Amino acid sequence: MCLALPVKLIARDECDRGIIEVGGVTREISLALVPDAVIGDYVILHVGYALTKLNEVEAQKTIALFNQMLDEN
Amino acid sequence: MQYIDDFRNARIAKQLAKKITTTVIQNRKYQIMEFCGGHTHALHRYGLLKLLPPQIEMIHGPGCPVCVLAIARIDQAIALSQQPDIIFCSYGDMLRVPGTKQQSLLQAKANGADVRMVYSIDDALQLARKNQQKKIIFFAIGFETTTPPTAVAIKIAAKENLKNFSVFCNHVLTPAAMRAILHTSSEEKPVVVNGFIGPAHVSTVIGYQAYADIARDFQKPIVISGFEPLDLLQSIYQLIELINAANPIVKNQFTRAVTATGNQLAQSYITEVFSLLDQFEWRGLGLIPYSALKIRPEFSSFDAEKLFPLHIEPSEEHRACICGSILRGSAKPFDCKLFATVCTPENPLGACMVSSEGACAAYYTYDRLAYVKQIKTTKA
Amino acid sequence: MSNKLKPRKLDLKSGRINLTHGSGGKAMTDLIQQLFLPAFNNPLLMQQHDSTCVPYSNRNIVVATDSYVVSPLFFPGGNIGDLAVNGTINDLAMSGAMPLYLTVSFILEEGFALSVLNVIVKSMATAAKKANIQIISGDTKVVEKNKGDGVYITTTGIGSKTINFDIHSSRIKIGDRIIISGSIGEHGIAVLSQRENLQLDSKLQSDTIALHSLVQSMLMLGPELHCLRDPTRGGVAAVLNEIAQSAEVGVLIDEVTLPIQDNVRSACEIFGLDPLHVANEGKLIAFCSEAAANDLLSIMQQHPFGQKAAIIGEVIADPYCFVQLKTSFGGERIIDWISGEQLPRIC
Numbered sequence: 118m119c120l121a122l123p124v125k126l127i128a129r130d131e132c133d134r135g136i137i138e139v140g141g142v143t144r145e146i147s148l149a150l151v152p153d154a155v156i157g158d159y160v161i162l163h164v165g166y167a168l169t170k171l172n173e174v175e176a177q178k179t180i181a182l183f184n185q186m187l188d189e190n
Numbered sequence: 191m192q193y194i195d196d197f198r199n200a201r202i203a204k205q206l207a208k209k210i211t212t213t214v215i216q217n218r219k220y221q222i223m224e225f226c227g228g229h230t231h232a233l234h235r236y237g238l239l240k241l242l243p244p245q246i247e248m249i250h251g252p253g254c255p256v257c258v259l260a261i262a263r264i265d266q267a268i269a270l271s272q273q274p275d276i277i278f279c280s281y282g283d284m285l286r287v288p289g290t291k292q293q294s295l296l297q298a299k300a301n302g303a304d305v306r307m308v309y310s311i312d313d314a315l316q317l318a319r320k321n322q323q324k325k326i327i328f329f330a331i332g333f334e335t336t337t338p339p340t341a342v343a344i345k346i347a348a349k350e351n352l353k354n355f356s357v358f359c360n361h362v363l364t365p366a367a368m369r370a371i372l373h374t375s376s377e378e379k380p381v382v383v384n385g386f387i388g389p390a391h392v393s394t395v396i397g398y399q400a401y402a403d404i405a406r407d408f409q410k411p412i413v414i415s416g417f418e419p420l421d422l423l424q425s426i427y428q429l430i431e432l433i434n435a436a437n438p439i440v441k442n443q444f445t446r447a448v449t450a451t452g453n454q455l456a457q458s459y460i461t462e463v464f465s466l467l468d469q470f471e472w473r474g475l476g477l478i479p480y481s482a483l484k485i486r487p488e489f490s491s492f493d494a495e496k497l498f499p500l501h502i503e504p505s506e507e508h509r510a511c512i513c514g515s516i517l518r519g520s521a522k523p524f525d526c527k528l529f530a531t532v533c534t535p536e537n538p539l540g541a542c543m544v545s546s547e548g549a550c551a552a553y554y555t556y557d558r559l560a561y562v563k564q565i566k567t568t569k570a
Numbered sequence: 571m572s573n574k575l576k577p578r579k580l581d582l583k584s585g586r587i588n589l590t591h592g593s594g595g596k597a598m599t600d601l602i603q604q605l606f607l608p609a610f611n612n613p614l615l616m617q618q619h620d621s622t623c624v625p626y627s628n629r630n631i632v633v634a635t636d637s638y639v640v641s642p643l644f645f646p647g648g649n650i651g652d653l654a655v656n657g658t659i660n661d662l663a664m665s666g667a668m669p670l671y672l673t674v675s676f677i678l679e680e681g682f683a684l685s686v687l688n689v690i691v692k693s694m695a696t697a698a699k700k701a702n703i704q705i706i707s708g709d710t711k712v713v714e715k716n717k718g719d720g721v722y723i724t725t726t727g728i729g730s731k732t733i734n735f736d737i738h739s740s741r742i743k744i745g746d747r748i749i750i751s752g753s754i755g756e757h758g759i760a761v762l763s764q765r766e767n768l769q770l771d772s773k774l775q776s777d778t779i780a781l782h783s784l785v786q787s788m789l790m791l792g793p794e795l796h797c798l799r800d801p802t803r804g805g806v807a808a809v810l811n812e813i814a815q816s817a818e819v820g821v822l823i824d825e826v827t828l829p830i831q832d833n834v835r836s837a838c839e840i841f842g843l844d845p846l847h848v849a850n851e852g853k854l855i856a857f858c859s860e861a862a863a864n865d866l867l868s869i870m871q872q873h874p875f876g877q878k879a880a881i882i883g884e885v886i887a888d889p890y891c892f893v894q895l896k897t898s899f900g901g902e903r904i905i906d907w908i909s910g911e912q913l914p915r916i917c
């Protein structure tokens with residue numbers, strides 16, 4: 118059950134509904150599983166629900182690790 | 191796409207492939223099972239298998255909830271959709287899967303049942319609100335990624351007193367399935383899976399600690415991998431290192447989304463709405479104890495099986511089907527007599543062909559050329 | 571005293587189709603006279619016979635017919651009427667023909683709003699005018715409520731081919747280059763985004779357009795141009811597989827060269843779709859000799875409908891007739907026909 122992707126939260130209301138954006142496409146989703154998500158957060162989207170927040174610090178670390186491999190060569 | 195494209199860089203992929211090639215021990219064989227069907231799909235879609243050294247054999251695991259759903263459950267879904275005044279909602283994946291007599295939900299729709307594809311269970315809730323005179327049944331399938339949304343939806347239905355909404359529950363559990371594979375492989379056939387690539391998004395919900403017992407009990411390392419191709423390559427690299435060092439621990443590669451304990455709110459919703467079934471039939475794997483969920487009595491008014499009790503005949507697999515062995519990793523799709531002859535994605539006879547994540551479907555859709563060449567060489 | 575009946579004015583704002591509009595009587599005449607004829611107005615059509623005579627000369631007459639049953643009828647960038655005109659024009663253009671005339675037949679559902687039909691018909695008129703073709707014959711039928719999807723449209727196109735070489739899969743050779751005229755997947759995603767359950771806001775428009783003027787400029791290349799196809803239902807994957815089978819060749823596509831807009835890519839990611847399987851309505855795929863590929867690309871890029879044209883692959887020898895993809899990773903996989911109807915996935 119893995120078709121999920123990181124998307125950016127661009128709007129939300131008090132009732133755990135939010136609007137996300139990815140690559141120019143927007144959609145309304147549920148924030149019931151990540152109620153403390155704020156505008157600007159990245160979340161993992163699956164079947165119309167945010168499953169968890171993306172840890173951007175960790176994401177950048179992983180990206181940096183990968184980019185290091187290019188420099189190593 | 192932010193945080194997606196960064197993990198799809200081809201040049202970095204080549205570097206990772208080099209690292210893997212220099213880390214494998216020359217005369218050793220590594221049998222690695224990627225549990226999750228989404229990972230199987232990604233491996234084939236990006237052509238990653240060709241980048242791996244010949245010492246590595248990727249075995250496609252049963253983490254495809256469409257594939258492992260028993261035929262009788264599909265028959266039950268079809269029967270439910272044919273009850274009067276029903277709107278039967280399903281994810282797209284399930285619509286084409288044939289039950290007994292090769293009927294599918296799509297065919298039931300063609301014959302007059304009101305079957306609707308939805309992207310989210312919220313769409314089914316909305317249909318229930320808008321169609322008070324109809325009964326809406328949602329076909330819930332999936333591992334722990336999809337279970338929390340179902341739990342939330344049932345809670346919403348209870349709060350709003352949506353009397354016409356119910357769920358046909360077929361949610362299954364990842365750790366139980368992993369145990370079942372390893373359990374069989376150590377007692378019966380000597381299938382040696384050296385280590386696992388663990389699922390990405392299931393793990394965001396259950397946390398990577400959920401696999402610790404398995405790694406310890408069976409002495410196999412597990413690396414939880416992100417979903418993108420660079421994640422997979424890096425995870426395979428990390429797993430090779432762990433296998434070489436005989437270090438049977440759980441490692442988390444998907445640090446940007448997976449934590450030790452996962453999404454505890456989501457887990458609490460699951461335990462609030464569902465409880466464990468004693469056993470559940472998995473297509474190709476047989477009965478597995480404590481591997482699936484049922485709706486708790488407090489929410490029984492949203493349980494489609496209670497609301498619409500039906501008698502369904504047990505079903506049988508095709509005699510020549512070897513999906514069970516393929517799901518355990520002891521056989522490959524090419525080994526099956528039916529593969530690409532009688533059994534194709536248009537006419538799937540077994541679990542591994544019914545969904546694009548199944549091992550046979552993935553090979554057929556993406557790698558059939560290698561199979562055809564192999565057949566021609568054997569015949570020549 | 572005249573036998574001529576006074577025409578009753580159609581209520582184009584709030585009137586509805588009923589079964590009498592298809593029965594051949596007065597109501598049908600009103601519909602034709604007041605809705606179809608003013609929109610498609612031209613002398614050939616005004617002959618109003620069962621069939622229409624057209625001037626004939628020593629040219630190859632090219633004919634194509636297609637039916638349009640798209641649902642929803644309206645989507646970002648167009649409606650079923652646009653498809654019905656542009657789609658059949660494109661069929662003619664894929665043979666290297668200059669489209670000249672269209673016939674159109676409507677199957678209307680009882681209860682369908684005349685105001686909606688009027689919009690569709692006006693779209694068809696605009697598309698026809700833009701493409702410089704005439705609609706010269708037509709037919710109308712009405713079916714009972716719930717026996718149709720609002721409206722189905724069938725168009726038959728007639729064109730003339732003046733070039734002295736064939737544009738056909740039989741001319742394809744090993745080594746030929748494959749060129750796409752622009753970015754892929756826009757029409758399919760635009761239609762999908764309108765489906766109630768998917769609620770996607772992608773700001774994507776269908777790419778429906780008539781391609782014959784692009785083709786006319788491409789014909790200047792001469793016989794180095796071997797084959798043209800438009801990747802509609804089943805997407806690029808369907809066309810490439812059909813060609814591989816009919817020309818008995820293999821195809822190798824380079825993933826990094828495929829032009830795909832970001833929002834198409836994202837929508838496909840969210841729903842688990844492969845852009846190669848998504849329908850296009852304003853793109854073509856050309857097969858030409860290796861030597862002429864850069865020239866053809868240049869010609870296409872200078873045309874407004876070919877600005878994003880790109881060479882995406884080549885024809886190779888392959889006894890098994892597979893379509894292969896070199897992935898952006900340097901890996902390989904095959905591109906298969908789409909299996910059944912394309913449905914969004916969750917896993």
